[in-house]
Amino acid sequence: MQNSHLLGAMQCFISVVDSGSFSECARQLNLSQPSVSRQVNALEEFLGVRLLQRTTRRLSLTEAGQIYYERVRKIQLDVIDAGLAISGFKDSASGLLKVSAPHSWVEAKIAPFLADFLQQYPDIEIDIECNNHIQDLIEDQLDVVIRVGELKDSSFVAVPFGTIQMVLCATPAYVARCGTPKNPMDLANHNCIVFKNFDQWCFPSDIGTRTVGVSGSVHSNEVTVMLSVVEQNIGLTMVPELLIRKQLQQGTLVDLMPSVEVEIKNLPLKRMHNYH
Numbered sequence: 001m002q003n004s005h006l007l008g009a010m011q012c013f014i015s016v017v018d019s020g021s022f023s024e025c026a027r028q029l030n031l032s033q034p035s036v037s038r039q040v041n042a043l044e045e046f047l048g049v050r051l052l053q054r055t056t057r058r059l060s061l062t063e064a065g066q067i068y069y070e071r072v073r074k075i076q077l078d079v080i081d082a083g084l085a086i087s088g089f090k091d092s093a094s095g096l097l098k099v100s101a102p103h104s105w106v107e108a109k110i111a112p113f114l115a116d117f118l119q120q121y122p123d124i125e126i127d128i129e130c131n132n133h134i135q136d137l138i139e140d141q142l143d144v145v146i147r148v149g150e151l152k153d154s155s156f157v158a159v160p161f162g163t164i165q166m167v168l169c170a171t172p173a174y175v176a177r178c179g180t181p182k183n184p185m186d187l188a189n190h191n192c193i194v195f196k197n198f199d200q201w202c203f204p205s206d207i208g209t210r211t212v213g214v215s216g217s218v219h220s221n222e223v224t225v226m227l228s229v230v231e232q233n234i235g236l237t238m239v240p241e242l243l244i245r246k247q248l249q250q251g252t253l254v255d256l257m258p259s260v261e262v263e264i265k266n267l268p269l270k271r272m273h274n275y276h
Contacts, residue, residue: 009043094123101146103130104223170236191235200265
């Protein structure tokens, strides 16, 4: 007997016992009486035991039938309880939401909005993991993964949700002391705070793209560290505009080349993806 047929036969058996007759069971389940009889008979044949004693006046459970009824009735109640346990998910968002994103993006674009989010979805609990690694969403039990760069592994489903503009920036105090670079070659005279292992910055030119090697007193693989150094008036750096939009608006950082599209060579920061 196939599982789907077995479940139907179990339901018929339970209904026959609860209602006390095949005819009443048929009425309740909107089936014909012969159909109910066939399913109960098939169940008994499948189990290899008689479950019901049938007489012209009444039905009664055999010893095996009583044991089986108690077990399958519990299964039926568990199935109902399982449905009730998740019924709330249809009406409102709830449960644990596990998110993974780079630390700088969490700090700038996720953490400041958590209060509003939780106020709108009070039944959600959020678990945020900060890292830049490619992760197995199934193995790590993640719901949302945000990464910057191009999609390389076709096994991921990635939804692009934004493009990134890079900005060459510094504090007004640094500019007042060291001046504003007028062209890419001027960067040789500045302390450039560099993303680790990516010390070549790209600028448009009349012949295409011009790449300039840069150097400075601090190298880091974390944008928040680079920005902290820059905000101490130590040097200038190139970072995504999205992460410093507030500082640019407040004037604590300035865009040194606002009309120039700048990039970091070989650092794929053009697009953000939500992986799932």
